[in-house]
Amino acid sequence: MSARPLVIPATAQQAARWHALRSARDRSVYHITWRLGCAGRVDFDALAAAWQAVTDRHDSLRARFVAHDGELDMVIHPAVDVTARLIEPDVPDVGQAAQEFLRLAVELHTQEFHLDAGPLARLALVRIGAREELILTVHHITVDGWGTTVLLNDLSTAYASLVRGEKPVFISDAITFHGYAEKLRSEEERGRWRRSLDHWRTALDGAVLTTVAHDREPRRPTAVGDPGRTVRYRFTAQADSGRAALARELGATPFSVMLAAWQIVLARGGERELTVGVITVNRSTRSEQALVGFVSNSCLVRATVDDQASVREVATAARDATWNLLAHQGVPFPVVHAALPEETRSRLTNIKLTLNYLGPIGRDLTLGDIGLTMLQGPNRAARADMAVAYWDGDDGTLAEIEYNTEVYEEETVVRMMRDMDDVLVMAAADVDRPVGGVRVLTRSAPAAR
Template identity: 30%
Template sequence: MFHSLLDDGSGVYVEQLRLPLRGKLDTTAFAAAWQAVADTHAVFRTAVVVGGGDDPYQIEVDRIDLPVEQHDLRHRGADADAVRAAERARGFDLARPPLARVALLRLDDDEWEAVLTHHHLLLDGWSAGMVLDDLLSAYASLHAGTTPRLAARPPFRAYAEWLRDHPPAGAPDHWRRLLAGFAEPTPLPGAQAVEGEHGTRALRRALPSDVADAIRVFARGHRVTVGTCVHGAWAAALARSANVDDVVYGATVSARPPEIAGSESIVGLLINTLPVRVRVRDDALVAEWLAGVQDQLATVVEVGGADPAEPRRWSAVAAGRPLFDSIVAFENFPSSVPADPVGGVVVGEPETVDSSNYPLALAAAASLADEGPFDLVLHHDTSVIDGATAAAVLDHVVDILTALPDAATLADLPRPEPSALSNRRTFVAPRRNERSPVRDGASAEAEAVLARIWATCSVSTSSAPTTASSIWVATRSPACASSPGRRPRDCASLLATSSSSARWRVSLRRQPRPCPRCRPPPLRRRRPRRPGRSTCCPSSGGCSSETWPCPPTSTWRSRSPRRTMPTPAPSAPRSRR
């Protein structure tokens, strides 16, 4: 919800549920069946409003009309993708219900596709299956000329009230122990800041039946779940690509408390994404290592109702930086496809299309049936991870899962090809729609960025510099020159784009040795249009000349260190040192 409020036109967390249908579809009864679903489940009648204290509230209205638009695309099959994309691009106004709509595409005389476009605030994957069950039940009744009688389910309000009255008691202690000493987010493989529009692409790999069955047998033999194996494979892939042995990523877990009677049948959003920290050491035994991962996942489920913003308070990650940039979701849902036709219509396998604000999101979809293949889907932000790198990451995860049953230690798991994953030493921008809060004249974000540059310099002094000019001096100090891996002519450069998402990047580059007598390049701010009024931070009264301003609304320039001093007159004496 936070990311959608920042940019409701970005398509973040706008999802689609696509249901193929074949046969003589009664379109009037089908539209009425969707309305019956909306009348039964209160989440379809909710909206989000901001209260007087700037706190968002999810409200419920008595009735809404769920839009069902029909598109005749016969002999125009290529237009189906355009309609689907246009439905997602429309987005939603969170303050105006319903946060869902239906498009009924007629692809041929007897071929249809129902596309439910909704905000992720309404449904999780488990709830979507129950909605489809109720839809088909209502359609069968209406097609037969009877009034639909849908199963009574506990309202979503019951979950919201329980969550309000029962915050997880052990969550702070868990996050404090879990994130102690964690200060640097796990680098993404091949991540690089790219200007332009954000977009999400999905890559799919079907794990063969023999590999999937081998993983199931291995999991049963070592008392772990298949989902734990997927989480372990992701943690190992991140660690190998980043060349680190300590990784943190997000795990999407179910938050259906058993204390609520019938919680498994509540329709709504009952999931959460919380951090998981995994140490990946080559000498660790695979079975014991996976058992540790599973224990941690079980603890995350116990605190599944925790505030997702709480964990980062217990970490040492600098302000303005995300705690993690990738997530894993293991989806194990019962099939919603009936074996027999419904009202004379054959129902196909539904497909879910979603996106998030994370650069990488791995989803593993497996049936509750303990047999057959299962799919791995990797969603990647095209402005951070290109398609070739995302494909290499997904292939690496498949290779690890394939080798997992026969591996004794983590050293036996395959490593990525060096040519496939290039881990560039760049700091990726804040995620889509993620903007750091402005504090003290926008100096909070400046301090965080400068601290990252200072950490790059590896200079041991009593205090870190607080301005870009002082860092320029520090990188030329004897301490920096004698630091491991540093040269006297290396300098740190801070680059800020003028995009609305304030992308930052830090790099080390080699430059010619400047004149010994030249001063460090000061920063200059463009003159305000009116005297006494800053163009940087109107709300804070302006920035001082020593702090880095807000990137989206101000422009700063740095004089080049190549500046040369005028040649002194012949009569002027030169002093020697």
């Protein structure tokens, strides 16, 4: 007799994603797609077998979601057969290859996942002439960005074994998502979240979300799933050096310095009272760091930035806010949001600006011994007005900004990133300079309810 599926309650984060999808204009808004350029020819048979091995290894890749009586369950199957796709379009004109790669990436990215059927991850190899790209797409309800990195590392390990004619062997046992979900339920039931909930009620009292002033007024309030695009920005070497120097001087993380630079840009753009979103990895243990699943969390950070304040003071406050955020990041944002007073909750329903540090995900990517390069994402829907994700690449810091095309032009997004770049360079040169003397082109505004 075959083993029966394991049925567990979805986490608060997963349930929130599911509810958001029901009203999203574009359901691909919570698809995560990695486009990976390949530096060598991929053995497709080995790739397909590696994909099956990784699916067998991680329970979140064998999951689907079923709703009943207003509740959402995660159904984890003991085994799921998966297939990778090999796509070899006929492109006679080599000059059209780049356009065809992007077209196919968009097509694969936007293809709908059926949450109640699964699987909720897919892999394709696109081959045009001598060029190849891997297109890996997962649904955010089951895997987050960090988890996608773990998944890719395991895929590389399995592929390397298979091309040698060996059975895939992983260096450690997989960490199960259902075990992590059980830990969350236990923490909530035992009252482990009370202190953090008290912190967030106090920290967010009276908060109003901040956004970048729109280039044009939308016909209705911006929302999850509005039309969107991504744009890439490479920080200058001077900005990277400035961020590192300021972090050393203040005993701060490079992330908190980046947050401070963003706050200075937004404050000089018009709004002194700021509330922006930060996406945290939310993996405090080694086992959680090895987990393929949806673990990341959204937190809100407030700041008051006066013209008289020095760069040092703003960066120090951002450093302290980051430590507070990390101390209380373990409570899922939907739980925090539900615990807020109604008046506060109504103002903080849809986070408009988010900042997300992805670490060194762009470095040393491989499939076996084939080098991989992260290419610009094919997103066509926006989760927020602007969502800034940045990471440490081989040649410096890269950012990819997903933005709402109904209210912004690309040049507005690039202008904000250039302002951040300039602030990082200036801050390192004169950390005691008052922020009132900083000139930016970005304009900020309170978010409409």
